[in-house]
Amino acid sequence: KVYFHLLASLLESSDKIANTASVYGAFLKKLKKSASKKLILEPAIFELNDNEHLVFNENANDLIKKISGDILYLDPPYNHREYGANYHLLNTIALYDDFIPKGKTGLREYKKSAWCKKNSAQSALDDLLKSAKFSQIFLSYNNEGIISPDEIRKTMSKYGKYKCFTKEYRRFKADSKREHKADSVVEYLHFLEKDL
Ligand SMILES: C[S@@+](CC[C@H](N)C(=O)[O-])C[C@H]1O[C@@H](n2cnc3c(N)ncnc32)[C@H](O)[C@@H]1O
Incomplete structure (x- = not known):
């Protein structure tokens, strides 16, 4: 347990001084200000409680085929950005292996x-919903994501009662160089009350 707490602390502390533009797909050519700071190992937030996790x-x-709730x-x-590629250095710290x-x-x-x-996202969603032994299912998804809000609605509606909640956010600064930029992004929270 102590090992994993220390590892989480190391991952979070290293991320603070990484010389990247937030993702690790590539490093910046010049050292940015935050990246020239010393690595300070700060304890990850950790709370003891009576719940089991x-x-x-x-x-x-x-996994969905083995759990219920x-x-x-x-x-x-x-989107198309693979987490394994964009955060690979953090995986290497976590695994602590040679590659x-x-x-x-x-x-x-x-x-x-x-x-x-594009060719597998919708079927991954369909497959997951079909196998889910859960009565209340929430899905966060961006309105500009690979699966359109309409496709999500259709897929979820196959398995029960569908509802959608939306919230508008200002767009992240890092995104602001895009062409045809919109100032805000709508986050969708899709909801399915599944017929079990
Ligand atoms: C939007 S992030 C989730 C962030 C998380 N909710 C948080 O607050 O830290 C999506 C995550 O799904 C993971 N992921 C992608 N495909 C997956 C799969 N088939 N099974 C399990 N996890 C997957 C990615 O590695 C990434 O960590």
Whole structure:
């Protein structure tokens, strides 16, 4: 337990001084100000309580077949950016192993996600919903994501009563160089009351 608390602290503290533009797909050519600071190992926020928790590190589409519960909250990737590529250095710290760096940016091998591809994201969602033994299912998804809000509505409606909640946010600064930029992003919270 102490090992994982220290590891979480190291990951969070390293991220604060990483010389990247927030994701680790590539490093910045020049050292940015925050990256020239010393690494200070600060304890990760950690709270002891009486609840029991289970944590899994597994493909959600496989895991869903083995678990059940009341509420399922899904927060999958919604664009083509693979987390394994964009946060690979954090995975290397967590795994603490040797690997052979690949390509210009020195990536390690990583698991690709069905949720990050146009031709498989919708079926990953359908498959997960079909297998879910949960009566209340929430899904956070961006309105500009791979699966359109309408496709999500259609897919969820197959399995029970569907509802959608929206919230408007100002767009992140890092995104502001895009062409046809909109000032805000609408976050969708899709909801399914599943017929079990
Ligand atoms: C939008 S992030 C979730 C962020 C999280 N809710 C949080 O607050 O830290 C999506 C996560 O899903 C993971 N992921 C992608 N495909 C997956 C899959 N098939 N099974 C399980 N996790 C997956 C990614 O690695 C990433 O960590």
